Amino acid sequence: MPRRQHITVFAILALFAFIGTSFVLMFRSQPQGADYPGPTSQEPVLVDNEILLGTATAPKLENETLKAELGNAAWKVLHTTMAKFPDKPTEEDSQALKSYIHLFARLYPCGECARHFQQILAKFPPQVATRSTAAAWACHVHNEVNKSLKKDLFDCSKIGDFYDCGCADDGPVKGKEKEKEKDGFKQLELEKEG
Ligand SMILES: Cc1cc2nc3c(=O)[nH]c(=O)nc-3n(C[C@H](O)[C@H](O)[C@H](O)COP(=O)(O)OP(=O)(O)OC[C@H]3O[C@@H](n4cnc5c(N)ncnc54)[C@H](O)[C@@H]3O)c2cc1C
Structure with a gap:
C-alpha cells in the first residue's frame, strides 16, 4: 500500500476513535440520577x-x-x-x-x-x-x-x-x-x- 493511502486510513481510524471516545466521555460525565436541569433558556414554559x-x-x-x-x-x-x-x-x-x-x-x-x-x-x-x-x-x-x-x-x-x-x-x-x-x-x- 502506498504511503499516502496509509496516512489516509490512519487519519480515518483516528477520527472514528476520537468520535467514539467523545461519546463515551459525554455520557459518563452525566452522573446517574442527576437533577433534571429544566428547560433551557431558549424554551420558556409559559403556564398561565x-x-x-x-x-x-x-x-x-x-x-x-x-x-x-x-x-x-x-x-x-x-x-x-x-x-x-x-x-x-x-x-x-x-x-x-x-x-x-x-x-x-x-x-x-x-x-x-x-x-x-x-x-x-x-x-x-x-x-x-x-x-x-x-x-x-x-x-x-x-x-x-x-x-x-x-x-x-x-x-x-x-x-x-x-x-x-x-x-x-x-x-x-x-x-x-x-x-x-x-x-x-x-x-x-x-x-x-x-
Ligand atoms: C379525572 C377523571 C374523570 C372521570 N370522569 C368520568 C366521566 O365523566 N364519565 C365516566 O364514565 N367516567 C369517568 N371517569 C372514569 C371513572 O371515574 C372510573 O375510573 C371508571 O368508571 C372505572 O371505575 P371503577 O369502578 O373501576 O373504579 P375507579 O373509580 O376507577 O376507582 C379505582 C379504585 O380507586 C378506589 N377509589 C374509589 N373511589 C375512591 C376515592 N374517592 N378516593 C380514593 N380511591 C377511590 C377504589 O378502590 C376503586 O376500585 C373519570 C376518571 C377520571 C380520572
Whole structure:
C-alpha cells in the first residue's frame, strides 16, 4: 500500500476513535440520577391561567372499556401522587401540584370526563398546602365523580392505608409508630384553603 493511502486510513481510524471516545466521555460525565436541569433558556414554559384552565383537548371517548381502564389507571396516578407529595411542601411544590392538577384535567384523554372534571375543579379547587390536604382533596373529587356515575362512595378516612405513601422508603415503620401513622391518616379531613 502506498504511503499516502496509509496516512489516509490512519487519519480515518483516528477520527472514528476520537468520535467514539467523545461519546463515551459525554455520557459518563452525566452522573446517574442527576437533577433534571429544566428547560433551557431558549424554551420558556409559559403556564398561565389561560393554559391551565383552557378548554379540554380530547374528543369524546366512546369505548366504555377503555374509559374505565383509563380511569382506573389515572386515579391510581393521581392518588399516589398525593400520597408521595411532601408533608411540608415549598410554595413552589404546591404551585407545581396545582398546575399539574389543572393540566391533568385539561389534557385528560377522555373529553367528556375532562370537561366534567374541570367543572368539579371549579367547584372544589385543588388543595395543595400539605400531603394530607392534597390526599383528602383528591379523595373528595374522586367521590364527586363516583357520585355522578352512581358508584359507591369511598371512605376518605382510609385513604392513607389504601395508597402507599412510600414512607417505607425511609425504613420500616413498626408497632406503635405504624399505629400513629395510621391514626394520622384517619384524621384526614377536607380543609378549606384560602
Ligand atoms: C379525572 C377523571 C374523570 C372521570 N370522569 C368520568 C366521566 O365523566 N364519565 C365516566 O364514565 N367516567 C369517568 N371517569 C372514569 C371513572 O371515574 C372510573 O375510573 C371508571 O368508571 C372505572 O371505575 P371503577 O369502578 O373501576 O373504579 P375507579 O373509580 O376507577 O376507582 C379505582 C379504585 O380507586 C378506589 N377509589 C374509589 N373511589 C375512591 C376515592 N374517592 N378516593 C380514593 N380511591 C377511590 C377504589 O378502590 C376503586 O376500585 C373519570 C376518571 C377520571 C380520572
